[in-house]
Amino acid sequence: MSLDSFIARIEDERAASADSLRSWRSGETLPLTTIGVLGDAIAPRRTLGEALRIFARGFPVLQSNSSVTFEVTGDEAHISYRVLDPRIWPRRADAELTLGLIHGICTRYGVPRDAIRDMCFEHQPDRDLRALAQYLGRTPRFGQDENRITISARSLANTLCHEPEGDALSCAKKLDEALVELRRQTPVSQRVHALILSQKDRGQVHQAQIAAQLGMSERSLRRALAAEGQPFNAILEESRRAHGFALLVRSDRLFGEIALLLGYSDQTAFSRAFSRWYGASPRELRKMATEEVSVIR
Template sequence: MGSITSLFVRKMVAAAGEAVDGPALLASVGIDAAAPVDPKLQIADTAYYDLLERMAQQMDITALPLRTGASMRCDEYGALGLAFKAATTLQGSYARVARYARLWTSVVEYELVPDGDRSWYLLHRAGARRLGLRLSNEATLASSVALAREVSQSGSFRPLEVHIQHPAPKSLQHHEAFFGCPVRFGSDRDGLLISAEALARPNRLGDQGITAFLIGHLEQELSALSQTTSLQDRLRDAIARSLSEGLPRMEDMASRLGMSVRSLHRRLAEDGLSFQTLTEETRRDLAEGLLRDERYSLSEIAFLTGFSEQSSFTRAFKRWRGETPAQFRKRGER
């Protein structure tokens, strides 16, 4: 289970306006509507998705994530938002998010990937593509564009294309109007395709001196976060997020943790662990947790735990637990 800053929850509820009972919704996930906004207050990602799905039963949510993203401002993200604003170019801004996003969410990772004269700004989020997760992804992409427009000198930033993995809503009118470019639903990725020229454009308030100061502060926060979370837990989390893309490679996981493969291997060996064993245990634990949630089908669980076929998942689970996934789920219902 991951966590998400309460700022996102508040913003989504506020964007819904009078269509929902905002204070009651916030209270249902432990947030006091009258209390000061605290971005460091986290809630469980599953509780957030549940809340969004309850909202979808009360209103048309097609444009909700876009309104939410449009309402985001750099200053609301604390030091990370200031570092985004103070970066000298948009590329620098997005690179800050890719490195420091762990300070305000444990369920999303960002990546800036060059592609010829363009770049992909990708978001990676593990989990079944339930409605709440889909809405959250759309809001995240919308906020990424809104923040870029806030810091750009003209305020007119637009990506070349927006790619979203889940199916399209009945109408694309709201999405294309907000992003100002083609929006490709049913894609193989979630992200923005951005021109090199747009990424290199100077930010309106870019300041190298302020950036250096803020980066130092963020590095301290990131270091403190890493120290309070064991390497084993951090690696398990990274593995769990990557499983829907297939079995993770040690090289990729080491890179995500900011260390060399040799260092990761040595640290695991010191604890009497191996990467293969930890991956297997993570798959098993994730499978058991998902099987306790009836919303996930066996085929979805197989995909989310890194198996290309449900039959392969069934064989592996029987090896782990001595029973099939269906038997495990049925026994848990008794």
């Protein structure tokens, strides 16, 4: 099933349910055996830190066009999740399901509720938050740049509450093989698109840095993209178009700030590009923010 179809399905299920915790609990109670080779690789890990690193590294085999990052800053550990394609929206159920899954992994290692320092979601709240806040022990922050759980870094040393399941080395090898096969099957243009979107909000993205991240020379990257009929500049422009529209209709950022985030030299260049693409100015497009608009078009 394609990612947009999957997210649309679980969003419909969420909307039809009166249970405000449905999506969260579904992720939290999801058995690792149901997420295939990734779950198999997580199950034998003795510490939470090892399990979360495996989860972040191997997430692409579970879900395409998405990103999970894991980083430790001071005494806090941050596990973040994003769907890279801004055209797929809304995605409340998906975010709640995935953060619930991450929290479920933490629970396997005995992480108490008070070890959670922060929790945030991209989407805005659409229901009474009292049940969720009571269940989680805190009220999440909404309308953020990513979906994220922050826990005490000390919790990363927590060990499994039971004996490990499976052989860690053999399961890790199978996950590595799955990642290599996924890379082999994924067109270069699609990988470039994902890398550009993963670096959105960081200003100008250059072909040289993308080539380096792919382990290729610029010349090799150009040849590969030419063979697929997808020049780098066309991929970059499409990424800017989709992400810029999302920023316009889902945020209150200043136009000049959006221009810089997308890598434009100034607001005028940004306005011209969007007027050319949509036949309307950024100001006119922003009026669409009063509705929950999907930018799949």
